[in-house]
Amino acid sequence: MTTVAVLGGGIGGLAASYYLCKSPQVTKVIVLESSSRFGGWLSSTRRSDGAVFEHGPRGIRPAGAVGRNTLNMVDDLGLGGEILPVDYSHVASKNRYVYVNKQLHRMPSGISGLLCTVPPFSRPLLLSVAKEILVRKGKEDDESIHSFVSRRLGKELADIAVDSLCRGVFAGDCRKLSVRSCFPVLFNAEQRRGSLTLGMLLGSGPTPALPPRPSGSEIPDRVSGRVQLHRDAGVQHITPAASGWKIELDDGVISADHIISAMPAKALSSILPPSCQSLSQLLQDISMVTVAVVNLEYEGSILPVTGFGHLIPSSENLGVLGVVYDSVPFPQHNRPEGHTTRLTVMMGGAWFQEVFGSPETVTDECLLARATEAVRSQLGVTSAPCWSWVALQKDCIPQYYMGHFRKVASMRHLIKENNLSLSLIGCSYDGVSVNDVIFSGRTAAEELIGAAV
Numbered sequence: 210m211t212t213v214a215v216l217g218g219g220i221g222g223l224a225a226s227y228y229l230c231k232s233p234q235v236t237k238v239i240v241l242e243s244s245s246r247f248g249g250w251l252s253s254t255r256r257s258d259g260a261v262f263e264h265g266p267r268g269i270r271p272a273g274a275v276g277r278n279t280l281n282m283v284d285d286l287g288l289g290g291e292i293l294p295v296d297y298s299h300v301a302s303k304n305r306y307v308y309v310n311k312q313l314h315r316m317p318s319g320i321s322g323l324l325c326t327v328p329p330f331s332r333p334l335l336l337s338v339a340k341e342i343l344v345r346k347g348k349e350d351d352e353s354i355h356s357f358v359s360r361r362l363g364k365e366l367a368d369i370a371v372d373s374l375c376r377g378v379f380a381g382d383c384r385k386l387s388v389r390s391c392f393p394v395l396f397n398a399e400q401r402r403g404s405l406t407l408g409m410l411l412g413s414g415p416t417p418a419l420p421p422r423p424s425g426s427e428i429p430d431r432v433s434g435r436v437q438l439h440r441d442a443g444v445q446h447i448t449p450a451a452s453g454w455k456i457e458l459d460d461g462v463i464s465a466d467h468i469i470s471a472m473p474a475k476a477l478s479s480i481l482p483p484s485c486q487s488l489s490q491l492l493q494d495i496s497m498v499t500v501a502v503v504n505l506e507y508e509g510s511i512l513p514v515t516g517f518g519h520l521i522p523s524s525e526n527l528g529v530l531g532v533v534y535d536s537v538p539f540p541q542h543n544r545p546e547g548h549t550t551r552l553t554v555m556m557g558g559a560w561f562q563e564v565f566g567s568p569e570t571v572t573d574e575c576l577l578a579r580a581t582e583a584v585r586s587q588l589g590v591t592s593a594p595c596w597s598w599v600a601l602q603k604d605c606i607p608q609y610y611m612g613h614f615r616k617v618a619s620m621r622h623l624i625k626e627n628n629l630s631l632s633l634i635g636c637s638y639d640g641v642s643v644n645d646v647i648f649s650g651r652t653a654a655e656e657l658i659g660a661a662v
């Protein structure tokens with residue numbers, strides 16, 4: 210009865226089409242992807258010798274409702290056996306480093322991390338946590354992450370730990386990013402319990418509910434039967450029609466009863482008609498940053514420490530955000546013959562233009578030189594890499610600046626007010642992690658169908 214067009218074939222669009230096909234009310238799902246491959250930022254190189262290098266995301270957090278939701282989807286698609294688990298006792302889960310004052314420091318963890326003074330911090334975490342309970346609740350309806358954490362836990366934690374964390378998740382500047390939109394758990398803990406510590410101990414509100422999992426191994430067949438996947442199908446314009454939408458592609462026009470937009474907000478803004486100008490303007494306002502992802506392979510075991518990787522606060526180095534020690538969490542992706550170490554250096558983000566100039570003119574040689582120099586100075590690796598790959602991921606991570614929640618609420622309000630049969634999903638709105646994006650696809654499918662899927 211219903212034809213749904215999903216615009217954008219990244220993980221958000223693919224997840225939405227998977228959930229839509231679980232309902233018999235949806236007769237056809239048409240996924241339109243402008244590039245020549247599906248997956249969006251999920252992208253890797255598998256070399257002929259078996260080594261794998263990720264140019265986008267490399268892991269998901271299985272925790273919480275959204276993490277469980279991803280695992281359920283992966284299982285239902287019969288892909289559970291492909292997961293490379295990194296459990297909580299793994300060294301990559303326990304050891305994360307920050308590079309401060311030209312040294313690597315292991316981030317405090319466990320009881321001893323709470324009770325002892327662990328450099329680069331000047332006092333035990335427990336002191337900050339205990340004092341936090343007494344800090345009064347903020348009065349604003351949003352605040353920068355840096356201001357929020359400085360106020361509640363002290364400036365040192367904000368300057369080092371939180372500054373680094375925001376670079377390692379949003380490639381962004383914690384002085385500009387919104388605590389309400391980037392870390393809703395922290396914001397809600399303060400709102401509901403008056404304290405992060407109490408929020409963590411007592412819980413800070415409802416988490417998304419997951420309906421029971423469907424039993425079927427037939428799901429992949431049902432999905433493939435009703436989904437049409439079109440690559441090289443860039444959407445140029447969409448126009449509301451008597452019932453639903455007219456969708457203009459480079460080489461034709463199609464109709465759909467409903468559109469799920471899984472493309473970046475700015476891209477959607479550029480294909481809307483003049484009659485949707487207010488919505489267009491709000492969408493246009495969601496900025497993205499560019500990240501240079503440099504994969505490096507070195508002969509032998511070259512790491513001075515073992516763990517997931519290290520992050521670098523903006524006070525130490527603006528341009529280099531962090532280094533992932535890929536061989537540690539995912540040794541299965543090393544080349545089987547002869548021992549090598551795989552690393553990924555991530556650079557730029559909110560500081561790209563300032564440090565490297567325009568993404569349009571920066572060269573791969575320049576980015577490779579900056580990445581190998583970071584590995585030399587931060588990890589003491591003097592040898593040259595035996596293999597490298599530079600991927601310039603332009604406009605790849607949205608920045609939820611202060612007031613982001615208001616913009617998103619206004620967009621959804623405008624859509625409702627104008628009776629547009631349109632859902633907004635993907636990383637531009639309600640969370641940037643792969644888990645969040647998959648969950649946004651599920652939420653949109655459920656809202657459209659009017660039932661849990």
Ligand SMILES: Cc1cc2nc3c(=O)[nH]c(=O)nc-3n(C[C@H](O)[C@H](O)[C@H](O)COP(=O)(O)OP(=O)(O)OC[C@H]3O[C@@H](n4cnc5c(N)ncnc54)[C@H](O)[C@@H]3O)c2cc1C
Pocket residue numbers: 216217218219220221222241242243244247248249250251264265266267268269270442443444445471472473476480500502602605606634635636637641642643644646
């Ligand atoms: C370097 C990097 C590392 C990351 N690491 C992690 C990680 O470890 N863990 C984690 O959870 N998350 C990570 N993320 C975040 C996560 O990967 C992304 O937020 C997520 O993949 C975004 O998915 P999406 O479907 O919303 O968007 P996208 O992947 O951007 O998909 C949108 C699609 O829309 C298409 N499109 C655009 N315009 C049009 C048009 N006009 N017509 C048709 N199609 C169009 C695009 O080609 C694209 O394929 C990382 C991101 C990056 C960039």
Ligand SMILES: C=Cc1c2[nH]c(c1C)Cc1[nH]c(c(CCC(=O)O)c1C)Cc1[nH]c(c(C)c1CCC(=O)O)Cc1[nH]c(c(C)c1C=C)C2
Pocket residue numbers: 269270305306374376377378379380500517518519520530531532533555606641642643
């Ligand atoms: C240095 C840059 C980046 C690194 N990863 C990303 C960037 C921009 C992107 C990214 N990483 C994670 C997520 C998902 C967040 C979530 O809510 O699940 C995204 C969008 C996962 C992540 N990576 C690190 C942390 C602390 C997290 C949060 C979740 C978790 O605990 O796993 C740390 C980290 N990321 C990078 C490095 C070098 C690094 C080092 C310790 C790379």
